[in-house]
Amino acid sequence: MSARRLRQFGHNLRSLLGWRDAGADVREEMALHADLRATELEALGVAPADARRRAEREVGSSDRIVAAVVPLAAATDRASAFGQRASEFIHDLRHAVRLFRRSPGFSVVAVVTIALGLGANAAIFTLVNTLFFRPLPFDPEGNLVRVREFRQAADGTRNNVDASSRTADATAQRRDLFTSSVAMVGTTRALLRDDGPLHVQGTRVGPGYTAVAGVTPVIGRTFSVEEERTAAPVALISHRVWRTLFGGRPSAIGQYMRLDDRSYEIVGVLPPAFHIPYDSEVWFPSRFAEDERSVFILARLAPSVTLEQAISGLEPDAQRLNQLFPDQMRGMGITAVRARDYFLQNDHRVALALMGTVGVLLLIGCANVALLLTTRFAARRREVAVRAALGCGRGRQIRQFVTEALLLFSLGGALGLVLAVWLKDTLAVFMPDPLATQVGMEAMPVDATVVFFAGVLSVAAGVGFGLIAALRATRADLTSVMKDAGRSLAGDRSRSTLRGLASAEIALALLLLTAAGMMVETFSRLQQRDLGFEPRGVLTLKAGTESQRYADGTQRLAFADQLLERIRLMPGVQAAAITSVNPLCCGDWGMRASVEGIPVASQQDLPIFQHQLVTAGFFDTMRIPIVRGRAFTPEDRTGREPVVIVDERAARRFWPGQDPIGKRVKRGMPDGPYPWFTVIGVAGTIEDRGEYTDAWYLPLAQHPAGPSSATLHLMVRAADPTALVPAIKTASAALDPTLALHDITTMDAVRSERLLQSRMGAIVTAIFAAAGALLAALGLYAVLSFVLAGDTREIGVRLALGATRARVVSYVVARGLRLAGWGILAGVPLAALMSAGIQELVPEARFNTITIVAAGAALAIAALFATAIPAVRALRLNPLDAMRAD
Amino acid sequence: MKYSDLLHGTLDTLILRALADEPRHGYAIVRRIEAETGDAVKVEDGSLYPALYRLEKKRLIRGEWGVTDAGRRARFYRVTDAGRRQLAERTAEWERFSLGVRRMLERSAE
Numbered sequence: 001m002s003a004r005r006l007r008q009f010g011h012n013l014r015s016l017l018g019w020r021d022a023g024a025d026v027r028e029e030m031a032l033h034a035d036l037r038a039t040e041l042e043a044l045g046v047a048p049a050d051a052r053r054r055a056e057r058e059v060g061s062s063d064r065i066v067a068a069v070v071p072l073a074a075a076t077d078r079a080s081a082f083g084q085r086a087s088e089f090i091h092d093l094r095h096a097v098r099l100f101r102r103s104p105g106f107s108v109v110a111v112v113t114i115a116l117g118l119g120a121n122a123a124i125f126t127l128v129n130t131l132f133f134r135p136l137p138f139d140p141e142g143n144l145v146r147v148r149e150f151r152q153a154a155d156g157t158r159n160n161v162d163a164s165s166r167t168a169d170a171t172a173q174r175r176d177l178f179t180s181s182v183a184m185v186g187t188t189r190a191l192l193r194d195d196g197p198l199h200v201q202g203t204r205v206g207p208g209y210t211a212v213a214g215v216t217p218v219i220g221r222t223f224s225v226e227e228e229r230t231a232a233p234v235a236l237i238s239h240r241v242w243r244t245l246f247g248g249r250p251s252a253i254g255q256y257m258r259l260d261d262r263s264y265e266i267v268g269v270l271p272p273a274f275h276i277p278y279d280s281e282v283w284f285p286s287r288f289a290e291d292e293r294s295v296f297i298l299a300r301l302a303p304s305v306t307l308e309q310a311i312s313g314l315e316p317d318a319q320r321l322n323q324l325f326p327d328q329m330r331g332m333g334i335t336a337v338r339a340r341d342y343f344l345q346n347d348h349r350v351a352l353a354l355m356g357t358v359g360v361l362l363l364i365g366c367a368n369v370a371l372l373l374t375t376r377f378a379a380r381r382r383e384v385a386v387r388a389a390l391g392c393g394r395g396r397q398i399r400q401f402v403t404e405a406l407l408l409f410s411l412g413g414a415l416g417l418v419l420a421v422w423l424k425d426t427l428a429v430f431m432p433d434p435l436a437t438q439v440g441m442e443a444m445p446v447d448a449t450v451v452f453f454a455g456v457l458s459v460a461a462g463v464g465f466g467l468i469a470a471l472r473a474t475r476a477d478l479t480s481v482m483k484d485a486g487r488s489l490a491g492d493r494s495r496s497t498l499r500g501l502a503s504a505e506i507a508l509a510l511l512l513l514t515a516a517g518m519m520v521e522t523f524s525r526l527q528q529r530d531l532g533f534e535p536r537g538v539l540t541l542k543a544g545t546e547s548q549r550y551a552d553g554t555q556r557l558a559f560a561d562q563l564l565e566r567i568r569l570m571p572g573v574q575a576a577a578i579t580s581v582n583p584l585c586c587g588d589w590g591m592r593a594s595v596e597g598i599p600v601a602s603q604q605d606l607p608i609f610q611h612q613l614v615t616a617g618f619f620d621t622m623r624i625p626i627v628r629g630r631a632f633t634p635e636d637r638t639g640r641e642p643v644v645i646v647d648e649r650a651a652r653r654f655w656p657g658q659d660p661i662g663k664r665v666k667r668g669m670p671d672g673p674y675p676w677f678t679v680i681g682v683a684g685t686i687e688d689r690g691e692y693t694d695a696w697y698l699p700l701a702q703h704p705a706g707p708s709s710a711t712l713h714l715m716v717r718a719a720d721p722t723a724l725v726p727a728i729k730t731a732s733a734a735l736d737p738t739l740a741l742h743d744i745t746t747m748d749a750v751r752s753e754r755l756l757q758s759r760m761g762a763i764v765t766a767i768f769a770a771a772g773a774l775l776a777a778l779g780l781y782a783v784l785s786f787v788l789a790g791d792t793r794e795i796g797v798r799l800a801l802g803a804t805r806a807r808v809v810s811y812v813v814a815r816g817l818r819l820a821g822w823g824i825l826a827g828v829p830l831a832a833l834m835s836a837g838i839q840e841l842v843p844e845a846r847f848n849t850i851t852i853v854a855a856g857a858a859l860a861i862a863a864l865f866a867t868a869i870p871a872v873r874a875l876r877l878n879p880l881d882a883m884r885a886d
Numbered sequence: 887m888k889y890s891d892l893l894h895g896t897l898d899t900l901i902l903r904a905l906a907d908e909p910r911h912g913y914a915i916v917r918r919i920e921a922e923t924g925d926a927v928k929v930e931d932g933s934l935y936p937a938l939y940r941l942e943k944k945r946l947i948r949g950e951w952g953v954t955d956a957g958r959r960a961r962f963y964r965v966t967d968a969g970r971r972q973l974a975e976r977t978a979e980w981e982r983f984s985l986g987v988r989r990m991l992e993r994s995a996e
Binding site (some may be wrong): 023026028029058060072073075076744 | 893911912915918931932933934935936939942943954958959960961965
């Protein structure tokens with residue numbers, strides 16, 4: 001092969017592959033020119049060597065010139081290659097649109113399948129997007145942090161505790177770490193109105209509250225420096241309070257409102273859905289005592305200071321406080337958490353579980369579309385072969401097919417986004433509480449990030465699944481097509497792709513069904529679980545006794561006793577009691593205590609009891625069994641022997657194998673100032689109380705001013721609890737017209753509320769799983785129909801040779817079940833893996849074999865249904881027609 | 887248009903003109919220019935191909951591989967629509983310019 005032919009070959013190869021070597025082109029072109037010019041010069045009588053040199057100089061065949069020209073040529077090539085691709089793409093797109101118009105049924109099914117999958121994904125992603133990516137409305141830079149304290153026990157465990165005002169002062173002085181910070185303390189107040197007292201959550205705030213929190217009043221103004229310094233009686237109110245109590249009138253500004261015993265002038269209204277901290281509704285300036293507890297600190301990180309730097313930067317302050325106040329601050333440390341993480345409170349797990357589920361659903365939907373595309377493309381095998389024979393490259397053909405897939409997926413994606421807008425609001429229930437109620441992020445908009453997500457997903461799925469179908473379809477060669485023309489619609493290769501897709505769908509559907517099974521099982525278990533008390537039939541109300549009037553505790557006790565007395569006389573009331581903690585909600589109130597006879601080295605090593613103050617009748621009202629000893633009676637009051645009731649778990653832990661009655665426990669260290677309490681009874685254990693596993697109950701009458709929040713929880717058991725509400729309100733108003741009863745609900749409702757996420761999680765995954773199983777069954781049906789259409793002749797032959805109809809049907813059904821069987825087999829280990837992931841995200845969830853067996857059985861039944869129609873079709877075959885079948 | 891630009895663009899304009907009636911390869915372009923101008927214009931050594939590729943990049947001409955009468959592979963250039971518009975503009979400019987120059991020269995000769 002001569003050098004020129006070799007070059008020619010190389011050129012052909014390059015152009016075949018679609019790229020050109022610009023340098024080689026330029027050189028070849030110039031060589032020709034030089035040759036021609038040299039010939040011309042020679043004809044004019046120039047000596048051959050001279051002629052060549054002169055020709056080359058004129059043409060400019062020097063490397064310098066070539067080097068200058070090549071980039072120009074290459075740029076032109078690239079531009080024209082791009083133009084070529086673009087025009088091909090437009091051509092393919094037109095072709096695809098024509099094809100889809102020709103078979104609208106197929107197109108609609110495919111687009112709707114994709115739209116459902118992508119719509120569900122986009123909807124769940126709006127939730128994920130809001131949880132993880134959208135900035136908090138008042139914290140666009142993400143530099144807002146909450147500063148907290150923790151106590152480190154001797155064994156190294158850390159407990160986060162509320163901060164103290166000392167830590168707040170220390171934080172405020174660290175201008176190198178924080179540009180600003182503010183301390184606040186939540187307080188419940190009775191807002192006194194003409195029609196009775198109203199409970200409101202208030203916040204005492206230090207200087208600079210609105211600036212640090214990043215809000216400006218929507219009307220009115222914020223506090224002046226002078227007002228903050230003097231703790232003037234001025235207040236900001238929430239948008240909600242403004243709307244509901246002041247009718248949303250601007251004239252609210254300047255009005256006075258009475259909170260307990262003091263009047264406040266309203267100076268401003270904060271933006272809608274802003275309730276920081278703790279669902280606050282009113283804010284007023286306040287000064288803090290030097291060692292105030294329960295302080296909520298917000299701070300803005302200084303520019304270029306990271307959270308980690310801030311935390312380690314606060315270490316010296318913690319050490320200093322440790323040394324200055326060894327009694328209160330021992331083992332104390334300061335830490336900080338980003339506002340976003342604080343508001344999220346680890347509550348994103350359900351969202352992630354849902355995202356995974358819906359992702360699997362999308363995969364099934366895409367596989368189904370790939371199936372449809374494969375059968376469609378397979379039907380065009382002859383077209384492919386002919387085009388290939390006419391010189392259309394495989395790459396070009398694949399691009400054509402993938403463009404078709406892309407068109408379907410883009411349409412589906414666009415429709416899916418519309419669907420997502422409509423679906424997403426039902427998902428607001430999965431929004432973690434503080435994010436929704438304090439920060440107002442429950443809107444979950446379909447923003448640019450969501451659109452981008454849906455776009456990337458559609459394109460990736462379109463290319464990926466389009467390729468699966470296209471690679472098979474374009475592998476045909478002319479001879480094999482001609483050879484088996486008329487025998488089967490698709491070659492064995494297409495069939496194996498189809499079978500693989502169908503089995504994969506079944507495997508994925510098994511995952512979904514298993515996930516749904518786990519979620520449903522979790523919910524029903526949680527719902528039916530014996531809590532250790534009977535929430536049904538109990539009304540619960542809170543009475544805020546924070547006003548000065550109840551400061552010494554005996555008044556509070558007197559109020560409680562009188563109110564209970566009146567309530568017990570009401571018709572239908574079976575029992576009534578007051579407790580410091582609602583056992584269904586927010587029950588973490590730990591207290592370190594000593595158990596007589598169990599020595600400990602230091603305060604930090606003391607066990608922590610879940611601490612609860614109750615009146616006599618509490619155990620009756622809640623139907624908590626007293627398994628040993630006795631319950632409290634009205635005789636357990638101040639002046640009598642201090643008594644305590646522990647729960648069974650504590651009894652087992654501290655006095656295993658012994659009778660706990662008569663044993664003694666006390667608050668704090670054994671040699672501390674508090675009295676010993678004698679155990680008089682053991683109560684049944686209440687499940688799921690939170691952080692502290694061992695509980696003790698103390699009679700409220702012996703601890704009137706005891707360590708308790710100022711809120712009393714009233715529990716009333718009655719035949720028709722809600723009917724009592726007006727009577728109880730009247731009774732309360734008669735005792736104290738300024739006291740606000742609030743959060744009036746039934747324990748049943750509190751429980752449903754707590755299980756709402758679990759219930760919605762179960763419902764949503766069940767819907768996804770049902771959709772997934774349905775899609776997988778449809779996929780199986782499509783594959784069987786397609787494969788059998790190709791086997792018509794074979795079946796005809798078998799029938800003609802005497803096969804019974806029963807055999808033919810069992811042949812068809814066996815094929816279907818074999819595909820489903822492979823899918824289920826492949827799905828089981830995947831489902832086991834996934835269940836571990838679900839348990840990670842939803843700790844209450846449990847994996848059991850029954851779930852997976854039920855899922856497999858459900859799929860087998862679905863597969864049986866999917867084979868029914870093709871089987872009946874095979875049954876109806878006329879052998880003669882079938883043998884002639886094309 | 888500045889005088890220098892005008893002269894600089896001369897080769898480009900001549901190439902466009904040479905290709906106006908039919909596609910040609912590089913050597914044929916040079917021959918055509920020299921023949922049409924009566925050898926008054928010589929294409930400067932090594933200046934043709936940079937000019938051709940520059941014009942192609944500007945999409946004023948387009949090159950395509952073809953075969954010469956003698957059976958050799960050659961790149962044939964033809965003028966695009968944009969090239970024709972450019973040629974018309976340049977021709978008009980050149981005529982205005984040369985008319986002006988001629989007027990001036992003829993008057994001063996009197």
